[in-house]
Amino acid sequence: MASKPLHHGNLRAVLLEQAEVMLRESGVDGLSLRELARRAGVSHGAPRSHFIDRQALLDDLAERGFNRLTENLRAALRAPGTFRERARLVGRAYVDFAFENAALMDLMFAAKLEAPSGPIHDAAVRLFQVFGEALVQDGTGRRAADDAERFKLLFVATMQGTATLLATRRIGRMQAEQVIDDAIDVLLASELGGRLLPG
Amino acid sequence: MASKPLHHGNLRAVLLEQAEVMLRESGVDGLSLRELARRAGVSHGAPRSHFIDRQALLDDLAERGFNRLTENLRAALRAPGTFRERARLVGRAYVDFAFENAALMDLMFAAKLEAPSGPIHDAAVRLFQVFGEALVQDGTGRRAADDAERFKLLFVATMQGTATLLATRRIGRMQAEQVIDDAIDVLLASELGGRLLPG
DNA sequence: TCGCCAGACTAGGCAGTGTCTAGAATCTAG
DNA sequence: CTAGATTCTAGACACTGCCTAGTCTGGCGA
Numbered sequence: 001m002a003s004k005p006l007h008h009g010n011l012r013a014v015l016l017e018q019a020e021v022m023l024r025e026s027g028v029d030g031l032s033l034r035e036l037a038r039r040a041g042v043s044h045g046a047p048r049s050h051f052i053d054r055q056a057l058l059d060d061l062a063e064r065g066f067n068r069l070t071e072n073l074r075a076a077l078r079a080p081g082t083f084r085e086r087a088r089l090v091g092r093a094y095v096d097f098a099f100e101n102a103a104l105m106d107l108m109f110a111a112k113l114e115a116p117s118g119p120i121h122d123a124a125v126r127l128f129q130v131f132g133e134a135l136v137q138d139g140t141g142r143r144a145a146d147d148a149e150r151f152k153l154l155f156v157a158t159m160q161g162t163a164t165l166l167a168t169r170r171i172g173r174m175q176a177e178q179v180i181d182d183a184i185d186v187l188l189a190s191e192l193g194g195r196l197l198p199g
Numbered sequence: 200m201a202s203k204p205l206h207h208g209n210l211r212a213v214l215l216e217q218a219e220v221m222l223r224e225s226g227v228d229g230l231s232l233r234e235l236a237r238r239a240g241v242s243h244g245a246p247r248s249h250f251i252d253r254q255a256l257l258d259d260l261a262e263r264g265f266n267r268l269t270e271n272l273r274a275a276l277r278a279p280g281t282f283r284e285r286a287r288l289v290g291r292a293y294v295d296f297a298f299e300n301a302a303l304m305d306l307m308f309a310a311k312l313e314a315p316s317g318p319i320h321d322a323a324v325r326l327f328q329v330f331g332e333a334l335v336q337d338g339t340g341r342r343a344a345d346d347a348e349r350f351k352l353l354f355v356a357t358m359q360g361t362a363t364l365l366a367t368r369r370i371g372r373m374q375a376e377q378v379i380d381d382a383i384d385v386l387l388a389s390e391l392g393g394r395l396l397p398g
Numbered sequence: 399t400c401g402c403c404a405g406a407c408t409a410g411g412c413a414g415t416g417t418c419t420a421g422a423a424t425c426t427a428g
Numbered sequence: 429c430t431a432g433a434t435t436c437t438a439g440a441c442a443c444t445g446c447c448t449a450g451t452c453t454g455g456c457g458a
Contacts, residue, residue: 046408049405103310113225113226124369156364158360164360165352167310179356183357186353186385190385191384192381231416242437243415248434
């Protein structure tokens with residue numbers, strides 16, 4: 001599938017690229033297929049060869065967003081340093097991404113009415129798995145696994161909430177960084193964190 | 200302003216009510232002014248007398264959502280019990296609201312491109328003030344105020360993140376409740392919580 | 399080599415939408 | 429009772445997403 005450039009070149013890639021630009025410029029509501037086609041220099045029906053729906057395009061954008069964010073977090077996690085230091089980097093990466101891609105985050109975390117399934121959901125699962133990977137340094141027993149899951153969820157929820165507050169401009173960037181620093185301090189000092197990361 | 204029923208009765212109220220129904224039924228995208236007018240039994244231009252814009256209607260809905268959520272949290276906070284117990288109730292109220300009004304939450308926490316201002320932002324500020332009120336049992340000195348602010352932000356961020364994860368069906372309702380319980384435990388056991396609520 | 403065909407793309411049309419306008423209907427204040 | 433302001437109607441316009449028929453093109457098998 002998705003073989004070679006055909007008539008236009010590689011329209012699909014151009015569409016996705018321009019779509020991200022429009023998303024940044026004028027939000028989700030400002031992203032119209034016809035305007036997108038206009039910018040790409042093709043007829044208004046052309047995008048339909050690559051995206052059956054407007055929603056299909058939005059889903060694709062969201063999925064790519066998840067993948068990019070996942071990669072950012074992976075990179076932060078690969079950095080040398082203590083667990084605390086790397087956790088800080090991860091938090092900053094998350095919050096930075098939310099700040100610089102506010103509209104895209106809306107797309108990624110828009111409330112779905114249907115049941116969770118499909119590639120977007122899978123991409124989200126893959127994102128959250130990143131947090132899990134960092135916590136399995138001691139994978140001893142079911143107790144540890146349960147603790148790790150709760151620790152992970154708590155950390156993710158805090159990051160996500162901070163990201164939302166930042167993207168909606170309810171708090172500033174510095175406040176956001178303080179929140180994640182505080183969150184990490186509190187989490188690592190807690191009983192939950194102590195059980196997971198002794199020493 | 201907003202005196203008495205005129206031709207129709209009180210259209211504005213009917214529109215807002217029906218709009219919330221449509222929001223719940225088919226999300227933000229499914230909320231059209233013309234369909235709304237149809238359901239209210241008025242011509243397609245009638246809503247314009249009460250809402251200059253579609254966005255004005257959405258803003259009004261968001262503001263009302265903030266006010267309702269604020270009232271819910273106030274009620275939870277008024278309940279008798281220890282601080283921990285009331286904090287639990289607040290967390291549950293927040294998360295329940297997000298679960299039952301997912302599309303509305305999207306509206307309330309959609310990323311804004313502009314600077315924060317206007318009635319929606321004010322309503323959001325009022326919401327977050329509720330958390331502050333619960334924390335000023337000992338208002339001694341600047342240090343305490345700073346701690347209270349950080350505590351509040353951390354708590355709010357966690358609630359908000361949990362709400363998003365729940366509304367997007369990334370986690371279940373029971374997981375969400377565990378997250379807020381864990382968050383409260385961790386926060387109250389922390390140094391930050393200890394400084395604020397000694398004893 | 400050549401015909402053929404799946405896929406990319408064009409162009410037109412349709413229903414639906416948000417917004418604007420002029421004007422009728424209605425309420426309210428003087 | 430009249431005059432003005434407000435609510436509402438009806439029509440128009442530009443724009444949107446989606447559908448359809450038909451054209452073009454690149455690659456593959458005979």
